[in-house]
Amino acid sequence: MIEVQSLRKTFSHGGRQQVALDDVSLCIEEGGIFGIIGRSGAGKSTLIRCLNLLERPDSGSICLGGQELMTLSESALQARRQRIGMVFQHFNLLRSRTVAANVRFPLELAGTLSAQQMDARVAELLALVGLTAHSGKYPAQLSGGQKQRVGIARALANQPDLLLCDEATSALDPETTDSILALLADINRQLRLTIVLITHDMRVIRQLCDQVAVIDHGKVVEAGPVLDVFLQPQHSVTRSLLAETGLGHGVLPASWRERIAGPLLRLTFVGEPTLEPVLDKVGREAGLRVNLLSGTLSEIKGTPFGQLLVAVMASTVEVARLPEIFAREGVRCEVL
Numbered sequence: 454m455i456e457v458q459s460l461r462k463t464f465s466h467g468g469r470q471q472v473a474l475d476d477v478s479l480c481i482e483e484g485g486i487f488g489i490i491g492r493s494g495a496g497k498s499t500l501i502r503c504l505n506l507l508e509r510p511d512s513g514s515i516c517l518g519g520q521e522l523m524t525l526s527e528s529a530l531q532a533r534r535q536r537i538g539m540v541f542q543h544f545n546l547l548r549s550r551t552v553a554a555n556v557r558f559p560l561e562l563a564g565t566l567s568a569q570q571m572d573a574r575v576a577e578l579l580a581l582v583g584l585t586a587h588s589g590k591y592p593a594q595l596s597g598g599q600k601q602r603v604g605i606a607r608a609l610a611n612q613p614d615l616l617l618c619d620e621a622t623s624a625l626d627p628e629t630t631d632s633i634l635a636l637l638a639d640i641n642r643q644l645r646l647t648i649v650l651i652t653h654d655m656r657v658i659r660q661l662c663d664q665v666a667v668i669d670h671g672k673v674v675e676a677g678p679v680l681d682v683f684l685q686p687q688h689s690v691t692r693s694l695l696a697e698t699g700l701g702h703g704v705l706p707a708s709w710r711e712r713i714a715g716p717l718l719r720l721t722f723v724g725e726p727t728l729e730p731v732l733d734k735v736g737r738e739a740g741l742r743v744n745l746l747s748g749t750l751s752e753i754k755g756t757p758f759g760q761l762l763v764a765v766m767a768s769t770v771e772v773a774r775l776p777e778i779f780a781r782e783g784v785r786c787e788v789l
């Protein structure tokens with residue numbers, strides 16, 4: 454468990470104080486994938502860099518598995534950091550070293566393994582990230598996705614119990630992003646490794662994360678399981694980040710609302726009902742005819758979900774009874 458409490462971090466700019474983190478508290482479960490999302494300048498990089506004290510907060514506490522980082526001596530902190538892997542947006546590989554030598558580097562720094570043990574560990578890591586055939590190449594000879602695989606292998610070298618990913622896929626095209634996200638999901642499953650990532654892209658959160666925190670102007674404005682935050686976003690920043698990725702939670706522009714007769718329903722499907730003809734079934738039962746206004750159908754870590762916004766054209770039962778009727782089919786219905 455990682456417990457972050459009341460973090461505050463300010464920077465000074467030409468005599469002016471800039472608050473980068475303002476009373477940030479988070480609870481990150483062991484073994485899960487926790488995403489931190491926000492717009493540019495929200496404080497994401499500062500927050501992730503505070504988690505291994507690359508950036509030292511002005512105040513607050515960071516407790517990793519029961520150990521308070523802020524009170525560790527410099528040498529104890531160095532030792533602890535070796536078990537916190539970090540993956541960077543621009544890979545940060547050593548250009549003069551081969552793939553294998555880049556992955557070997559943190560093992561050399563730790564100095565705990567023999568040369569033979571290091572070679573064996575490097576081979577194991579390259580197999581894990583699918584780069585065995587590229588071990589003798591230099592970073593300049595690799596694609597962006599391959600470079601990030603090296604970055605991930607290097608971050609895992611000293612068997613970390615926490616992996617921090619700083620916009621790990623932001624420099625990659627969509628297809629390569631998918632393959633890196635799949636690799637991170639695999640590593641999380643196989644090694645039961647806690648992953649904390651920052652991103653500005655809701656698709657990364659949707660594909661990879663179990664929990665998410667939304668940060669805005671240095672504050673956590675919303676946090677919870679990804680499914681809950683996607684289906685019931687509470688904050689305007691969350692809503693707009695979702696809308697930009699086409700995963701908006703059905704809201705109609707006010708000018709349209711006036712032109713649509715009849716009550717509006719928001720129907721939320723999670724899991725099996727998403728794939729069943731529930732609307733047709735309830736339509737027949739309740740004499741319900743609707744005008745479909747907007748819809749989202751997607752998946753969060755393998756769980757299908759959907760959200761429809763519809764206007765009621767006709768219904769043989771009271772509209773107020775529809776939530777109960779939809780609930781029998783496992784669908785949430787809100788009368789808006």
Ligand SMILES: Nc1ncnc2c1ncn2[C@@H]1O[C@H](COP(=O)(O)OP(=O)(O)OP(=O)(O)O)[C@@H](O)[C@H]1O
Nearest residue numbers: 464465471473491492493494495496497498499500
């Ligand atoms: N080293 C620094 N010196 C001064 N100000 C800084 C420093 N690092 C960050 N800041 C300021 O702190 C605020 C948060 O920045 P941060 O880089 O954490 O945001 P971010 O969400 O990661 O943004 P981006 O997605 O653009 O990287 C910004 O206003 C930024 O200008």
